Amino acid sequence: MLPLFFFVAIGVVFVALGLAGAVASRHFIVVILAVEVIFAGSIIALSGYYAYSTGNSGDFFVTILSIWAVASAEAIAIIAFYICMKGRVPDFDLKKLTRLRD
Amino acid sequence: MLNLILFIVLVIVGVFSDIAIFIEKELFKAAIALALSFLSAAGFMFLLGLPLIALFQLLILVGGLSTYLIVTVASERKVLFRHTNAPMLLAVFLILGTIMVYAVSLGTINSASLSANVAQEIAVSISKEWAIMGAIVFMMFAVGIGSILLVKRSIKLVV
Known part of the structure; x- marks a missing residue:
């Protein structure tokens, strides 16, 4: 079996890439996709720690189900927002979306 | 292999x-x-x-x-x-990646202690906090249902 550090490291890379994308991107949907990448990275790290643990804790399944639920809810939210705003805004530039309140 | x-x-x-x-x-x-x-x-x-x-x-x-x-x-x-600002993406990725790799590999969890004990401690700590997490999830669910009801009510009032 491969060392645990390999899986933790790739989880860290995914989370760092997602965070960097969320910071550096201006498009609303790309930011949400970046958050999904963060979820994927956290799931990899969590699975690694669980696979190398000796206990039979059910908390892992509860936690991973929670992560999946939050990721799915976020995707549904982005789809609803996209359908609602399509045609009302020319693009999903976050700089322009902040002016919608005016 | x-x-x-x-x-x-x-x-x-x-x-x-x-x-x-x-x-x-x-x-x-x-x-x-x-x-x-x-x-x-x-x-x-x-x-x-x-x-x-x-x-x-x-x-x-x-x-x-x-x-x-x-x-x-x-x-x-x-x-x-x-x-997406590509140079900013690269810079933020390098900074965050360095900090997180340092925290994982050289900080409290070094290569020698990446063992079953660490994973077991993490599992136990998750177990302690699970009640609070469950309460937060329940509150978020309640807020979601309540907001849907409020929106439906306001639509009826407008119509």
């Missing part, structure tokens, strides 16, 4: 698809890249000896969620503005 080769292939697919999400001009291709990223995450779970979790990952995130996203953004045209 086969596991190592598979791991390297999954790393290449995962990292390149993650980068493609941010540099791709078409949202359709970005959503497909996200599906590839989820696929590589499922592969890592399979390598860890968790085939059931990998299967659920495939079903929920790749089969369900990514499909919804792909179908939703399929009709979207190319993004006309430069949506």
Whole structure:
């Protein structure tokens, strides 16, 4: 079996890439996709720690189900927002979306 | 040896698809890249000896969620503005990656203590906090249901 550090490291890379994308991107949907990448990275790290643990804790399944639920809810939210705003805004530039309140 | 080769292939697919999400001009291709990223995450779970979790990952995130996203953004045209600042992406990634790798490898969890004991402690600590987490999730659910009811009521008042 491969060392645990390999899986933790790739989880860290995914989370760092997602965070960097969320910071550096201006498009609303790309930011949400970046958050999904963060979820994927956290799931990899969590699975690694669980696979190398000796206990039979059910908390892992509860936690991973929670992560999946939050990721799915976020995707549904982005789809609803996209359908609602399509045609009302020319693009999903976050700089322009902040002016919608005016 | 086969596991190592598979791991390297999954790393290449995962990292390149993650980068493609941010540099791709078409949202359709970005959503497909996200599906590839989820696929590589499922592969890592399979390598860890968790085939059931990998299967659920495939079903929920790749089969369900990514499909919804792909179908939703399929009709979207190319993004006309430069949506991601590539130098900033690289800089933030390097800074955050360095900090997190330092925290994981050289901080409290060094290579010698990446053992079953650490994982066991993490599992126990999650167990202690689970009651609070469950309460927060329940409150969020209640707030969601309440907001839907309020919106429906306000629509009725307007009409």
